[in-house]
Amino acid sequence: IIVWTNEEGSRFAPAMISSGVYAGLFGVDYAWSREDGDGKTLGAELQRIGYAGDQPCGTHPLGALIEVHIEQGPILEREGKTIGVVLGGQGQRWFDVRVTGQDAHSGSTPMQGRRDALAAAAPMIAAVEALAHANPPDAVATVGSLAVAPNSRNTIPGQIDFTIDLRHPDDDVLKAMGRSLRQDLTAIAGERGVGVTIEEIWHNPPVAFDPSCIDAVRGAAVDLGFAHRDMVSGAGHDACMVARKVPTSMIFVPCAGGLSHNEAESATPEDLAAGCDVLLKAMMTMGSSPPR
């Protein structure tokens, strides 16, 4: 049984840092040197609370890893399923976009000749959404953060910065989405007479879980009589890091309204127990018949 330190990354970015060290994606010195908003490091804080162990990280052998988690989405609840058999994790691409127009007076500047960065960003936001709808049912695309400058009620916005989060389980589709994104945003900027820069700041390829581990989870759900379906995780998880080194899979259980990272996040005791039962049975399967 493992509880990984700092899965969310809310205090110490990036997320999934301990499982990342275990999987060899990050060095332990890098992890320890991560700072919170007050300049305290992860390493010093682990020392302070007595959690900086003396064993080297990443050498402890694991035969297989199976992680149970709420779905963080609405699919299981909507379909009345108890167990999600997770085949892998979606790939993610994160972009930073800057749209550059011209600040001007909102009253004395006629519509013709305006270079309104926010009026140009609006169809870009619509294009990002359309990109996901053009790749159903798995693609998702989100503009989560946006800043307006100078952000004054009576000034035409001269600069908009916004983020894009694209996800898809197939890296080829994800790459094609990225190409379309650049074409669409550049075309809109050209029509509008504004500048646009599109910088990719992260590309996390999809992760495929181990077939034996997936079979063990699906078999356990069948044996225990739980309604289930295969699915791909939309979120990042420690299992997605560890899967690069060790045979791995995941089990999802429903959560109310698909809500997560929200105070209303909720799952029923029955569903949580079902997830634990499937976990136990799948682990016993893996113990008696190790990964192929």
Next chain:
Amino acid sequence: IIVWTNEEGSRFAPAMISSGVYAGLFGVDYAWSREDGDGKTLGAELQRIGYAGDQPCGTHPLGALIEVHIEQGPILEREGKTIGVVLGGQGQRWFDVRVTGQDAHSGSTPMQGRRDALAAAAPMIAAVEALAHANPPDAVATVGSLAVAPNSRNTIPGQIDFTIDLRHPDDDVLKAMGRSLRQDLTAIAGERGVGVTIEEIWHNPPVAFDPSCIDAVRGAAVDLGFAHRDMVSGAGHDACMVARKVPTSMIFVPCAGGLSHNEAESATPEDLAAGCDVLLKAMMTMGSSPPR
């Protein structure tokens, strides 16, 4: 010759406060009690710098007032005109809009069933712009300020607040634009499954300047041989306040690129001199033949 205190209102809101007191729109106690960001009042600061005079404000008689100003827009420059004969000030309506959706995880929430407040705000911003294009050539409409909550890269935005600034010289058109605005935004919210509230926070009706004063300005431009055109001010000015009490008009001169409220704001000495010449001649006309 008058220099009105606090025309911009940048330190002490609202703008045009002294001309507003003169015109009877604000009380002098209200004006003196306005505070800056540090809690200092306009009245105490006028006292401190020796500008709090002992004469009552608003009783000094004015026969007519003519204000000269840069256009703050690109029309004169674009048309190669030196003098703008200002017929009045546009009416303005300011709105605060809140769009309420549902925060959710950007990876694990399928496109179907999302209630993305920013994806809903995008077509609303486009609708605001379209409203101005539907009322050419004088209507302008601007979304100048927008805030996203929770404004996180990997969270679907649950709440958007934005501002709308609508302007038109005809109050009937401005009222119709306001009705269309409510219909359009409510329809988009309905299609999107998000909530929307639209609050009007200010309605400043159009101001028509005095015909004699307008004629004096136009006549001076003709007599002095300056290329000129009639126009309506898109911005607020002290003249728009004083016009409620005293025969008033304005003279505009070109500014580079139509830019204003920007460090690049610029006007040529020749154009400024032309504006002053028209002002002098118009004032002499008004002096020899008072307002009808």
